[in-house]
Amino acid sequence: MEQPNLRRCLLAEALGTAVLLIFGTGAAVVNEQTHALGHGGVAAAFGLVVFVLIQSLGDTSGAHVNPAVTLGFWAMGRFPGRRVLPYIGAQLAGAALGSFVVKLIATEGSTLGATLPAHGAGQALGIETFLTFWLMLVILRVTAGSKEAGMLAGLAISATVALEALVAGPLTGASMNPARSFSPALLSGNWTDWWVYVLGPVAGALLAVAVDKGLLLGHGTAAETTAPSVAAQPKKQPQR
Numbered sequence: 078m079e080q081p082n083l084r085r086c087l088l089a090e091a092l093g094t095a096v097l098l099i100f101g102t103g104a105a106v107v108n109e110q111t112h113a114l115g116h117g118g119v120a121a122a123f124g125l126v127v128f129v130l131i132q133s134l135g136d137t138s139g140a141h142v143n144p145a146v147t148l149g150f151w152a153m154g155r156f157p158g159r160r161v162l163p164y165i166g167a168q169l170a171g172a173a174l175g176s177f178v179v180k181l182i183a184t185e186g187s188t189l190g191a192t193l194p195a196h197g198a199g200q201a202l203g204i205e206t207f208l209t210f211w212l213m214l215v216i217l218r219v220t221a222g223s224k225e226a227g228m229l230a231g232l233a234i235s236a237t238v239a240l241e242a243l244v245a246g247p248l249t250g251a252s253m254n255p256a257r258s259f260s261p262a263l264l265s266g267n268w269t270d271w272w273v274y275v276l277g278p279v280a281g282a283l284l285a286v287a288v289d290k291g292l293l294l295g296h297g298t299a300a301e302t303t304a305p306s307v308a309a310q311p312k313k314q315p316q317r
Contacts (some may be wrong), residue, residue, distance in 0.1 A: 098175025102190025124239025
């Protein structure tokens with residue numbers, strides 16, 4: 078199978094991650110300043126923007142917009158290793174751009190939607206690992222074979238993001254995404270326990286891969302035939 082053009086993919090990942098930060102952490106900042114959205118509104122904003130990104134960019138780059146997801150697909154054998162670092166670089170750059178835009182509307186001293194543990198780094202690490210494990214497992218399962226069908230896959234993934242943000246947001250910020258946590262920390266200067274939001278999501282994604290491989294044993298080779306995306310396969314796949 079021909080791979081989609083790398084430059085187009087990287088542009089889509091950078092743009093998608095920027096939009097994720099603008100609407101996701103932007104909602105958190107607006108709620109912090111106005112109390113108009115509430116915690117449920119912020120969780121819904123994250124879920125909705127993920128759904129929109131999957132539907133709009135999934136057939137271009139896979140709409141990973143998350144280094145942990147990219148690493149998960151690579152570990153599953155559904156994403157080429159030579160594209161991992163470029164994807165992650167594009168995601169981090171896009172996240173930084175998104176946080177810069179959010180900073181324009183934030184009041185002085187805002188953490189820009191930074192993810193901060195409510196009850197210590199140890200608890201946050203465990204929660205972030207589990208949250209990303211379940212998110213990655215959902216992604217792997219709904220993008221496998223015949224299940225990889227448009228809106229239903231996107232709906233399952235975005236609903237998982239919203240649900241986890243709703244439940245765990247007050248405890249850890251429900252990051253599940255190193256890029257989402259990196260850029261607010263970078264632009265606000267608040268690096269409190271930042272490592273939790275790198276180690277937890279990466280460990281959770283890799284754990285999901287191990288579990289999914291176990292679920293696939295004896296049930297064909299879906300992991301080898303499924304494209305590395307969280308939405309429909311690209312309709313046209315020009316050569317690099």
